[in-house]
Amino acid sequence: MLDLLSEYYLVIKALHVVSVIAWMAGIFYLPRLMVYHAEQVANGLPQAEDLFRTMERRLLRAIMNPAMISTWVFGLLLVLTPGVVDWSDAWPWAKAAAVLAMTWFHMWLAARRREFAEGRNTRTGRTYRMMNEVPTLLLLVIVFAVIVKF
Ligand code: HEM
Numbered sequence: 001m002l003d004l005l006s007e008y009y010l011v012i013k014a015l016h017v018v019s020v021i022a023w024m025a026g027i028f029y030l031p032r033l034m035v036y037h038a039e040q041v042a043n044g045l046p047q048a049e050d051l052f053r054t055m056e057r058r059l060l061r062a063i064m065n066p067a068m069i070s071t072w073v074f075g076l077l078l079v080l081t082p083g084v085v086d087w088s089d090a091w092p093w094a095k096a097a098a099v100l101a102m103t104w105f106h107m108w109l110a111a112r113r114r115e116f117a118e119g120r121n122t123r124t125g126r127t128y129r130m131m132n133e134v135p136t137l138l139l140l141v142i143v144f145a146v147i148v149k150f
Helices: 004-006 010-043 048-082 090-117 125-131 133-148
Strands: none
Touching: 004 048, 004 090, 010 048, 010 090, 010 125, 010 133, 048 090, 090 125, 090 133, 125 133
16 A cells, blocks of 8 residues: 555645645635625625625535545645655644644635525625635745745
8 A cells, every 4th residue: 555655656746736726726716705795795786696605605515625625635645655754844744734724714714605605794805805815824834844844
């Protein structure tokens, strides 16, 4: 099994990066949709709500959830590959903390999506704009961790 992981190391890493790109695309786009959604409702223009709800549901279910799962699966396979992660370095710990925070952010967005779907959103467009900065900061930590390997 470990031999197989070593043999397919680069293929698994490529699949990991492709999954990461799809996950990040959604994680940046969904809060943006929520900014416009919250502002439309606040401005007394709820006509487009059904469209926003459909876009938010499809983005989360069809792209973000599968992409998050495959990022985790391929990432954990990389962790299990002999010689890839040395836990006495700092970078795997920094990356693990940032990846857990990214997963929490995904869950936070999923909970907000449910509120929008049920007409229970209480947050303003400004809040979603500010929350949009969270994945940017986490992405910086993750990419520096895996590339610079401090
Ligand atoms: C979800 C849990 C994750 C796990 C368990 C994980 C684990 C790993 C591991 C072990 C590597 C191999 C490092 C190497 O070959 O030296 C790797 C590579 C990589 N990961 Fe992750 N990762 C996860 C999520 C993420 C996320 C969320 C991002 C970006 C937002 C990301 C970006 C990358 C990149 C760009 C590489 C390639 C680095 C290189 O080839 O130098 N990973 N990941």
